[in-house]
Amino acid sequence: MLSTDTIFAPASGFGRAAVAVIRISGGGTRFALETIAGGVPEPRRMSLRRLRDPETGSVLDEALVVFFPGPGSFTGEDGAELHIHGGAAVRAGVLRSLGRMPGCRAAEAGEFTRRAFLNGRMDLPAVEGLADLIDAQTEAQARQALRQLGGELGRQVESWREDLIGALADLEAALDFADEGDVPASLEARAGGAARRLAGEIEAVLRDSRRGERLREGFVVVLAGPPNAGKSSLLNALARRDAAIVSPVPGTTRDAIEVACDLGGLPVTFIDTAGLRETEDVVEREGIVRTRARLDQADAVLWLDPVDDPCPPPAGDPRYIHLRTKSDLSPAAGQDLRLSARTGDGIPELLDLLSRRAGDALGTGDALVTRERHRRALERCAEALRRAVDALAVDQGELAAEDVRLALRALGEITGRVDVEAVLDRLFAAFCIGK
Numbered sequence: 038m039l040s041t042d043t044i045f046a047p048a049s050g051f052g053r054a055a056v057a058v059i060r061i062s063g064g065g066t067r068f069a070l071e072t073i074a075g076g077v078p079e080p081r082r083m084s085l086r087r088l089r090d091p092e093t094g095s096v097l098d099e100a101l102v103v104f105f106p107g108p109g110s111f112t113g114e115d116g117a118e119l120h121i122h123g124g125a126a127v128r129a130g131v132l133r134s135l136g137r138m139p140g141c142r143a144a145e146a147g148e149f150t151r152r153a154f155l156n157g158r159m160d161l162p163a164v165e166g167l168a169d170l171i172d173a174q175t176e177a178q179a180r181q182a183l184r185q186l187g188g189e190l191g192r193q194v195e196s197w198r199e200d201l202i203g204a205l206a207d208l209e210a211a212l213d214f215a216d217e218g219d220v221p222a223s224l225e226a227r228a229g230g231a232a233r234r235l236a237g238e239i240e241a242v243l244r245d246s247r248r249g250e251r252l253r254e255g256f257v258v259v260l261a262g263p264p265n266a267g268k269s270s271l272l273n274a275l276a277r278r279d280a281a282i283v284s285p286v287p288g289t290t291r292d293a294i295e296v297a298c299d300l301g302g303l304p305v306t307f308i309d310t311a312g313l314r315e316t317e318d319v320v321e322r323e324g325i326v327r328t329r330a331r332l333d334q335a336d337a338v339l340w341l342d343p344v345d346d347p348c349p350p351p352a353g354d355p356r357y358i359h360l361r362t363k364s365d366l367s368p369a370a371g372q373d374l375r376l377s378a379r380t381g382d383g384i385p386e387l388l389d390l391l392s393r394r395a396g397d398a399l400g401t402g403d404a405l406v407t408r409e410r411h412r413r414a415l416e417r418c419a420e421a422l423r424r425a426v427d428a429l430a431v432d433q434g435e436l437a438a439e440d441v442r443l444a445l446r447a448l449g450e451i452t453g454r455v456d457v458e459a460v461l462d463r464l465f466a467a468f469c470i471g472k
């Protein structure tokens with residue numbers, strides 16, 4: 038399963054840059070350094086080296102070279118980084134020279150991290166945390182990813198696993214000594230107590246309103262209302278650029294237009310939509326169908342209607358926030374939230390309100406469960422533990438032991454101890470090359 042090739046890849050993205058980092062990992066790392074950099078530098082220290090094309094001997098670059106001996110390296114194998122000049126020609130020359138070495142090839146997406154996992158350097162939640170960290174667009178997302186990369190979920194799951202292994206040992210001992218009076222009863226009672234306590238702890242963790250998953254996905258705010266309410270104007274004011282066409286013609290917006298923002302460290306996506314009205318225009322009608330689809334996915338809906346032309350929102354949906362637009366047209370202050378895209382009046386208050394709503398929904402990066410995968414496994418674990426408790430209540434020790442085994446298996450899936458091939462392929466395919 039673990040390829041023995043030595044792999045290399047640019048780790049610093051593509052395009053013109055001052056410095057590019059090329060990463061190498063595998064048993065041939067020392068040979069590669071001897072061949073291209075004239076020797077293996079002192080471990081974990083940057084050394085200035087002249088890189089040469091091994092075939093022609095011509096100088097490729099002056100580079101900073103670092104050698105990371107295994108097994109204490111990121112991948113667990115010997116590895117190296119070449120910090121070269123970031124021009125396309127230099128990079129291509131170094132990559133070409135590495136590619137010509139025997140047993141050396143370009144890495145696949147996520148292959149360095151995959152090796153780290155397979156060599157036991159990271160558990161699966163840490164790998165997922167690393168993927169999330171690379172994708173993180175806001176501070177709270179990065180904080181959550183770092184906690185997971187640091188092993189928060191992995192440690193919790195391991196501690197539950199240890200407790201469960203103890204409970205399983207108790208149950209098995211009780212079955213072995215079934216005819217020795219009080220001993221089995223007290224062992225079963227101890228196992229049952231542990232199963233009940235763990236089920237309770239896991240259920241408490243699951244009662245988090247999916248904050249961790251939602252922080253990864255972002256908070257979705259849909260701008261909706263009648264035509265010409267000023268939805269696109271507000272979107273542009275929030276985005277601070279001309280993201281959507283504004284015009285006095287009702288029915289201007291047809292496609293939903295998305296703008297991703299960072300609201301106080303939280304990822305918020307604003308979606309401008311086609312104004313809602315009865316219309317014979319087929320294109321506008323399709324736009325309205327799309328508006329309705331977006332409304333279904335929204336975490337919050339800004340329902341906009343102008344101060345001088347009211348059109349109230351549908352009642353009874355807590356996601357809706359009613360905003361009166363074009364407040365510059367009529368000075369009378371009512372009870373509604375008012376704003377003007379033209380003067381900026383009311384927009385700071387709106388952003389405050391949305392920050393609070395997003396913060397309540399997404400948390401600030403403190404959730405333990407960050408993926409549906411974790412949630413399903415924990416649900417299965419808690420269900421199996423509840424069944425085990427019920428089985429013990431009617432003296433079915435064998436059944437209880439089987440359910441505890443299932444619960445253990447569910448926990449093992451989270452950390453990557455069991456059944457992970459399918460997860461790995463999906464996860465690493467989403468990584469970038471060089472990670």
Ligand SMILES: Nc1nc2c(ncn2[C@@H]2O[C@H](COP(=O)(O)OP(=O)(O)OP(=O)(O)O)[C@@H](O)[C@H]2O)c(=O)[nH]1
Pocket residue numbers: 263264265266267268269270271282283284285286287288289290291310311312313362363364365366376377378379380
């Ligand atoms: N006075 C004033 N006019 C505004 C304000 N916001 C928008 N308008 C005007 O209202 C008209 C419609 O604005 P849009 O932003 O296109 O409205 P919309 O809701 O996106 O319209 P549709 O996409 O057609 O549904 C334009 O002429 C804007 O200049 C505002 O705050 N004050």
Ligand SMILES: [K+]
Pocket residue numbers: 264265283284285286287288289290
């Ligand atoms: K319009």
Ligand SMILES: [Mg+2]
Pocket residue numbers: 268269270281282283289290309310312
């Ligand atoms: Mg519009």
